[in-house]
Amino acid sequence: MSGARPKAVVVDDSHFMRTLLSDMLEGGGVTVVDTAANGAEAVTAVCEHRPDVVTMDLQMPEVDGLEAVERIMADCPTPILMLSAHTADGADVTFEALEKGAVDFFTKPGGEVSTRMSSKEDQLVRKVKAVAEADVSGNSATSTGRTADRSTGGVASEGGEYRDGATVVVASSTGGPTVVESVVSSLPRDADLRVLVVQHMPDAFTSRFADRLDAASEYDVVEASGGDRIGGGEVLVAPGGNHLVVAGAGGGRLRTKLNEDPPEHGVRPAADVTMRSAAETVDGPLVGVVLTGMGADGADGIAAIHDAGGHVLAQDESSSAVFGMPKRAIETGCVDEVLPAGDIPGGVLEAIKLEVNA
Known part of the structure; x- marks a missing residue:
């Protein structure tokens, strides 16, 4: 995809936000191939268009962002950027989305609908383009290979003595x-x-x-x-x-x-x-x-x-x-x-x- 305009699907239950985000991305060199108003529509759009990246709202009717991430990563793995409220509750749900396979997140200032998004346009476009380059073919966002032995608190195969004060x-x-x-x-x-x-x-x-x-x-x-x-x-x-x-x-x-x-x-x-x-x-x-x-x-x-x-x-x-x-x-x-x-x-x-x- 290097050198080409990345293709995106924009997902948000607010028509205003879908339009605002789409305009920002198009102006920054990202082609918006479709939009969706809820998670179910998002899954359909992603599997139909096979975009390079998805911007995903968290709180939506019917099927929310968390469930949509899970379905997309199961059916047609695609790099996903979560759009999160800048709150502690928003943080908790966002981390759940990352566990389910989303690559990264971007915080929306001032709530669900805000013209202040335009002040963050350059940051958003850069992040969308970076996430579009992510490799999720093996769900690398959540799969890290070797895992800890939680019962002993560490990497089970390691042993020996360690230098002090590391x-x-x-x-x-x-x-x-x-x-x-x-x-x-x-x-x-x-x-x-x-x-x-x-x-x-x-x-x-x-x-x-x-x-x-x-x-x-x-x-x-x-x-x-x-x-x-x-x-x-x-x-x-x-x-x-x-x-x-x-x-x-x-x-x-x-x-x-x-x-x-x-x-x-x-x-x-x-x-x-x-x-x-x-x-x-x-x-x-x-x-x-x-x-x-x-x-x-x-x-x-x-x-x-x-x-x-x-x-x-x-x-x-x-x-x-x-x-x-x-x-x-x-x-x-x-x-x-x-x-x-x-x-x-x-x-x-x-x-x-x-x-x-x-």
Whole structure:
């Protein structure tokens, strides 16, 4: 599809929103081949037109967005971008949609019908085009290969002793939430890692994302609030709208702070900010991980981690919904291993294992 106008189906129960979204996409170089007012119509339209991407409203009569995602991924798998309300409730339902196979989401400002959507036109078009490139043939948005052994809290095949005070910084964007959850939930508690997660996501969503990670993992996961101190067995999630900075290290803990410095690569939080500060500050083993996502965030950061003597992993193309961020990281020449999503936790553990002399 590269170089061609992507084809889209627009799904929303509001006629106004369908028209607004269609006009925005057409003006941005996306051909809208059909629209639908509910989930049932959406499934029919998608299976008939075989578009490159679907924009899907969540709350609709008869068949809602969640059920429509499930049916589309079962009958005619297609990259789906959810349109979500910028609320905590909207976040919860959106994460359910991602679990069912949607690739990413976009928040609608000001409720279901708002002319303020036009102020986000460029962002929407970029995200639609990125999602259109996603590979969902194997439902890579939800399938991450190797899974955690939840009964023991980690990757069952891993073992051994680990170096003390290891820090892991994870960068992710489009297609990332389910992969991040799989990675974090697969890390064994006895590795005693300090984990920083930077997932491109708006502020109404990152606290809910942290709650989900906390429920899925043996690690204690919270959204960063500024001035946090993180020790082994703890995970901090960068909040939407703020960069997460490692400001100090000592006594087995990291001291972090938040700032509202300008976005990098058009995003805040940016993984580059967190990774660079970690490379400058962390006093123990350091691992950088770049997962699926569009754009170049993470490339400069992993170069800094590499130069500081850390270990760098990137998700491979076949398991990435969008290979933009890993590809740019790999192009730096600073990535030590390129792994399927399901092998990332094992790669992290291998990087921090104690070397045992025979």
